[in-house]
Amino acid sequence: MKPGSLDCHQHMIEIEDLSFSYGEQKVISGLNYTVKERDFLGIIGSNGAGKTTLLKMIVGLLPASSGEIRLFGEPVRKFKDWERLGYVPQKNAFNPLFPATVREVVLSGLYNNKNLIRRVSKAQQQQCDDALEVMRIQDIAEKRVGQLSGGQQQRVFLARALINHPDLLILDEPTVGIDAETQAGFFDLIMHMHAHHHMTFLMVSHDIDMIKNYLGHEPVQSNGKINFYCRHSHEAQDCVEENLQHTLV
Numbered sequence: 656m657k658p659g660s661l662d663c664h665q666h667m668i669e670i671e672d673l674s675f676s677y678g679e680q681k682v683i684s685g686l687n688y689t690v691k692e693r694d695f696l697g698i699i700g701s702n703g704a705g706k707t708t709l710l711k712m713i714v715g716l717l718p719a720s721s722g723e724i725r726l727f728g729e730p731v732r733k734f735k736d737w738e739r740l741g742y743v744p745q746k747n748a749f750n751p752l753f754p755a756t757v758r759e760v761v762l763s764g765l766y767n768n769k770n771l772i773r774r775v776s777k778a779q780q781q782q783c784d785d786a787l788e789v790m791r792i793q794d795i796a797e798k799r800v801g802q803l804s805g806g807q808q809q810r811v812f813l814a815r816a817l818i819n820h821p822d823l824l825i826l827d828e829p830t831v832g833i834d835a836e837t838q839a840g841f842f843d844l845i846m847h848m849h850a851h852h853h854m855t856f857l858m859v860s861h862d863i864d865m866i867k868n869y870l871g872h873e874p875v876q877s878n879g880k881i882n883f884y885c886r887h888s889h890e891a892q893d894c895v896e897e898n899l900q901h902t903l904v
């Protein structure tokens with residue numbers, strides 16, 4: 656995070672009259688929404704409603720059929736400041752034979768297409784250690800990722816997304832395939848990050864209980880297929896403190 660780098664309530668994601676079709680199949684139609692700094696936006700919807708498609712458009716992996724998305728005020732097609740954004744896609748899993756260690760995978764979050772680093776500086780090692788610590792996976796840093804459990808792998812993906820200290824973290828069903836206890840710990844952790852680390856979240860989830868408990872029982876917007884639940888920035892400090900003593904300092 657870059658303290659002081661954001662104006663209060665800056666618009667992080669602006670979605671304007673957005674539509675998307677796969678060929679003849681219209682998936683998203685006339686969607687409007689603005690995610691502001693430190694919002695936690697939860698998206699719930701049935702299978703095939705278009706949630707992943709929406710996230711892929713937001714991170715520039717799919718072009719809109721019409722309408723516009725702006726990230727930090729910049730149209731997504733022109734946006735370059737990807738370090739400000741962390742994205743953990745759906746259904747991540749490493750091939751069991753994938754040879755890289757946890758540390759190597761987390762460090763790879765520092766590299767973008769134009770900036771392939773061969774040697775890792777001391778400062779970058781420290782960034783990596785910090786991300787490992789936040790996700791509580793320091794003790795498995797030298798293990799091969801392919802040999803970890805699903806829950807451990809998910810923590811590695813998150814640490815990789817966190818290494819650049821993103822202002823905005825986008826998660827697509829981050830707890831799929833993870834046991835209930837690990838899920839609860841994971842949600843505690845991201846709620847803590849939201850409340851105390853000045854981050855903005857956009858999370859697709861099928862965990863209706865978690866979404867409603869933290870973000871409120873009524874959606875702030877619904878188009879019948881996709882429901883948006885949101886906890887706004889000014890609410891972020893309260894109420895999570897006492898359940899979260901065990902997550903972060």
Ligand SMILES: Nc1ncnc2c1ncn2[C@@H]1O[C@H](COP(=O)(O)OP(=O)(O)OP(=O)(O)O)[C@@H](O)[C@H]1O
Pocket residue numbers: 677682700701702703704705706707708709
């Ligand atoms: N690459 C693709 N080509 C064609 N159709 C696609 C493609 N990807 C998704 N679709 C279709 O678009 C619709 C929306 O898919 P999407 O993955 O965005 O839904 P979702 O809300 O994320 O679903 P889930 O909850 O199952 O993850 C579905 O009907 C799906 O079959």
